Amino acid sequence: MTQNIRCAVIGASGYTGVELAALIARHPQMSLGGVYVSEASLDANKPLSQLHGRFLGLLDTPLTPLSEEAFAAIGTSHDVVFLATEHQVSTQLAPKLLAQGLVVMDLSGGFRFADADIYPQYYGFDHAEPELLKKAVYGLAEWNAESIKTANLVAVPGCYPTATLSALKPLKEAGLLDTQQYPVVNAVSGVTGAGRKASMVNSFCEVSLHPYGILGHRHQPEIGTHLGQDVIFTPHLGNFPRGIVSTVTVKLASDVTQAQVTEAYQNAYAGSKCVRLYDEMAGQSPSIKNVVGTSHCDLGWKVDETSGHAVLVAAIDNLLKGAAGQAIQCANLRFGLIDFPLEAAS
Numbered sequence: 001m002t003q004n005i006r007c008a009v010i011g012a013s014g015y016t017g018v019e020l021a022a023l024i025a026r027h028p029q030m031s032l033g034g035v036y037v038s039e040a041s042l043d044a045n046k047p048l049s050q051l052h053g054r055f056l057g058l059l060d061t062p063l064t065p066l067s068e069e070a071f072a073a074i075g076t077s078h079d080v081v082f083l084a085t086e087h088q089v090s091t092q093l094a095p096k097l098l099a100q101g102l103v104v105m106d107l108s109g110g111f112r113f114a115d116a117d118i119y120p121q122y123y124g125f126d127h128a129e130p131e132l133l134k135k136a137v138y139g140l141a142e143w144n145a146e147s148i149k150t151a152n153l154v155a156v157p158g159c160y161p162t163a164t165l166s167a168l169k170p171l172k173e174a175g176l177l178d179t180q181q182y183p184v185v186n187a188v189s190g191v192t193g194a195g196r197k198a199s200m201v202n203s204f205c206e207v208s209l210h211p212y213g214i215l216g217h218r219h220q221p222e223i224g225t226h227l228g229q230d231v232i233f234t235p236h237l238g239n240f241p242r243g244i245v246s247t248v249t250v251k252l253a254s255d256v257t258q259a260q261v262t263e264a265y266q267n268a269y270a271g272s273k274c275v276r277l278y279d280e281m282a283g284q285s286p287s288i289k290n291v292v293g294t295s296h297c298d299l300g301w302k303v304d305e306t307s308g309h310a311v312l313v314a315a316i317d318n319l320l321k322g323a324a325g326q327a328i329q330c331a332n333l334r335f336g337l338i339d340f341p342l343e344a345a346s
């Protein structure tokens with residue numbers, strides 16, 4: 001049980017960063033070291049709890065501006081750095097942190113593809129570290145556990161891909177999907193998915209419920225790449241703070257039954273503390289209400305054996321299983337720690 005993994009969080013004032021800091025502070029085998037913002041941040045030196053009142057008395061640590069000096073010193077007092085920063089910022093910071101001998105858990109999309117050609121089209125910049133892309137491990141914790149255990153750079157998946165891949169992969173791996181038909185993914189996210197920085201798009205009076213990024217969102221190739229089959233993905237922004245429901249319609253291979261689909265899920269997630277399977281026969285369905293504030297991924301499914309289609313449903317908290325919670329799951333695997341927060345009381 002004794003371990004003390006020293007953790008830093010860069011981007012700690014943001015929505016995922018503060019969740020990370022809170023999880024680390026409560027982790028029985030981790031300690032929270034530096035919490036950083038950009039050098040010119042308006043929030044530099046403010047206590048984290050001044051920005052996020054929920055953590056008053058729990059996270060009063062001041063935010064350190066990431067000067068060159070502060071950056072150079074991170075390696076002397078930490079084992080792992082969590083990057084809760086924008087994609088291109090992560091691609092600039094990660095190589096220098098790895099060179100300091102640190103393990104890096106990156107929450108951005110900066111290292112989720114081995115192929116650098118994806119970046120100009122879907123992220124709007126040329127990737128400066130194409131060789132490092134090949135070394136990064138995709139941190140979908142239930143599916144890549146063995147590789148994560150030895151990785152120095154983990155690319156924690158996006159929130160929509162976490163929910164959607166968790167629903168699709170058991171069927172794909174069991175050979176139950178019709179490979180000629182694109183799975184169709186419609187997902188709704190709360191507004192924290194867009195980050196803490198104010199913008200017209202995520203302002204309270206502007207958000208109702210609408211699709212966005214139609215046929216061009218960067219999570220479409222992320223899901224397709226890590227599934228091994230292209231999909232149609234349409235995200236929607238909903239007027240609630242946090243949580244994602246992803247509803248996926250698939251064409252199944254010939255003669256696949258409800259019982260086979262159920263068996264695929266049960267086999268894939270046997271022993272998983274994080275993934276919870278809903279019993280459709282009992283009339284339950286995954287919902288945001290049941291996962292917000294937790295690192296669970298709730299899954300449900302129903303097969304129409306006549307038409308050969310199935311509808312799969314996944315629900316997660318975008319800031320926890322969709323970001324900070326999964327990053328901690330990956331760090332637990334990497335350092336051989338207990339399964340906090342799903343094992344320990346939170």
Ligand SMILES: NC(=O)C1=CN([C@@H]2O[C@H](COP(=O)(O)OP(=O)(O)OC[C@H]3O[C@@H](n4cnc5c(N)ncnc54)[C@H](OP(=O)(O)O)[C@@H]3O)[C@@H](O)[C@H]2O)C=CC1
Pocket residue numbers: 010011012013014015016017036037038039040041042043066083084085086087089107108109157158159192193194195196197318319322323
């Ligand atoms: N929100 C979500 O649901 C999810 C987000 N992600 C990804 O996680 C990352 C963080 O997202 P989120 O928490 O929403 O973002 P936020 O916008 O809420 O926070 C960004 C953080 O980065 C800091 N920052 C900005 N520039 C720098 C810099 N150059 N150096 C150091 N710190 C910097 C900001 O502080 P300041 O500007 O004051 O310096 C702030 O603390 C992003 O890559 C996002 O795509 C992944 C999955 C889900």
Ligand SMILES: CC(=O)N[C@@H](CCC(=O)OP(=O)(O)O)C(=O)O
Pocket residue numbers: 107108109157158159160189190191192193194195235237
């Ligand atoms: C509601 C909302 O805006 N969500 C974000 C996805 C957040 C996420 O998972 O982020 P990354 O892949 O960027 O790390 C979006 O659609 O861009």
